[in-house]
Amino acid sequence: MRTSKEELLFQAMEHAVAGRAVEARRALRSLESRLDVDVVPEDLGYHLFAMAVAHRLEGSGARNPYLNPRVEEGGRQIDLFRSLMTHMPLASTADVLANAVLEELLGNRGEATLVDVGIGQGRQAGRLLRLLSKRGVLPRRLTLVGVDPSGASLEQAEAAVAKVAREVGGAVRFMGVEAPVEEVTEATWSKLRELPGPRVVNAAFAMHHVAEEPGHAGAARDAVLRHLRALEPVGLVLSEPNTDHFGASPLVRFQHAWRHFTHVFQLLDTLGVPSDERAAIKRFFGREVEDVVGTVDEAARCERHEMAATWMARLRRAGFVPLEWLERLRPEGVHPALTLRREPGLVGLSWREEMLVAVLAVRPDIARA
Known part of the structure; x- marks a missing residue:
């Protein structure tokens, strides 16, 4: 059974795919009001998925995270990969x-x-x-x-x-x-x-x-x-x-991404990794979530x-x-x-x-x- 936070996240994605932007943003605001990413480890995952849905609503194009540095958002993807490997x-x-x-x-x-x-x-x-x-x-x-x-x-x-x-x-x-x-x-x-x-x-x-x-x-x-x-x-x-983020429809791909990355985040939360490193690794995966979930143009996606x-x-x-x-x-x-x-x-x-x-x-x- 889904939690209330899951329900709001899935509702937001369903509204976004159906073109109901107002309803999607309302669900996202309601979700974000329930999150405390500094205290509750799982809430950063919800936040990253919510950002990806918001990205989809904006209709922003995808950008390969390995070729497009975004130092202002926590570091280059290729450099964050070093932390992930550690x-x-x-x-x-x-x-x-x-x-x-x-x-x-x-x-x-x-x-x-x-x-x-x-x-x-x-x-x-x-x-x-x-x-x-x-x-x-x-x-x-x-x-x-x-x-x-x-x-x-x-x-x-x-x-x-x-x-x-x-x-x-x-x-x-x-x-x-x-x-x-x-x-x-x-x-x-x-x-x-x-x-x-x-x-x-x-x-x-x-x-x-x-x-x-x-x-x-x-x-x-x-x-x-x-x-x-x-x-x-x-x-x-x-x-x-x-995981299947290639052939599936947007909603099914969202479900696959949620299942896959939630398991990845839960595994990470069991390892005793320092909180700043744990957040950095989740944001590494968050950029992949943004591509998988948030990109409208299928031809522009990188993480297939x-x-x-x-x-x-x-x-x-x-x-x-x-x-x-x-x-x-x-x-x-x-x-x-x-x-x-x-x-x-x-x-x-x-x-x-x-x-x-x-x-x-x-x-x-x-x-x-």
């Missing part, structure tokens, strides 16, 4: 699981290539290099391809990777591709296919940002997965939130999350099959607040039996080669 076990545990798979795929190679889609500032890649070095399985020569729409992030990634490579004594060549992955040119894909193998692909919380053409929902990400399959990688690792099962179906269509040994991995560093749900080619990170994040690992289907 305190929030979903992202850090997904990182641990993904790197454990990448270690198996890259370890003890004489030469190899890692294509990192959405590399950001290169922090996961740096942790991977340290892990490979610690285990004594660092490839003798590694080509690291960072694909990212932000040139500034690529510069930081190259510097960070070079620093770690010097620390561990690794021979790492960095190649930056400044573009959203769906806009990488055929000429660049051709160059990537010529890089020394074995090739491995990693995409951590990046594929749901792929932009889609109106009326062609899913076509762009399917095309990206086919391009990645054409690289003939020995394996591909995909980390994504497990999909369920893990949907991603696996896309991967299969692109010519991949589950990596058989993923279910046997027992990596160190899994946060005790989480439980792992294991399925073929997938490890789900769950809290209170709700799978919030999935790490998928696949290989090319040889039968379809």
Whole structure:
């Protein structure tokens, strides 16, 4: 049963979608009068969703929070992500699981290539290099391809990777591709296919940002997965939130977002994180809520999350099959607040039996080669 605050929030969204702006704003004012975000931890979540509904009423266009700095509202999204990685076990545990798979795929190679889609500032890649070095399985020569729409992030990634490579004594060549992955040119894909193998692909919380053409929902990400399959990688690792903010209608998408982010916020509130850091992390997710809930123009949205099962179906269509040994991995560093749900080619990170994040690992289907 919904609480009175939930009723008001859902009423506001229903009015907003139906074009009843006056009624929506009235419900939002009534909701805000019941909130005390400085005292009641759950009230910040209500406030962030209320702001997203208000954003929808304004008809404001979406803006990619990673490419549009908003320092006045608490910091850049890419910088807030550092706080999330420090305190929030979903992202850090997904990182641990993904790197454990990448270690198996890259370890003890004489030469190899890692294509990192959405590399950001290169922090996961740096942790991977340290892990490979610690285990004594660092490839003798590694080509690291960072694909990212932000040139500034690529510069930081190259510097960070070079620093770690010097620390561990690794021979790492960095190649930056400044573009959203769906806009990488055929000429660049051709160059990537010529890089020394074995090739491995990693995409951590990046594929749901792929932009889609109106009326062609899913076509762009399917095309990206086919391009990645054409690289003939020995394996591909995909980390994504497990929720549907892509194909659902606005009201259903709102319900999915409320369920997903409420679980995320409740998990965060159990971890003993300092209140200022906890608020910053919630505001990080609040910017995603604003995009999912508050954006009227579907083509302008950035956070198009999909369920893990949907991603696996896309991967299969692109010519991949589950990596058989993923279910046997027992990596160190899994946060005790989480439980792992294991399925073929997938490890789900769950809290209170709700799978919030999935790490998928696949290989090319040889039968379809």
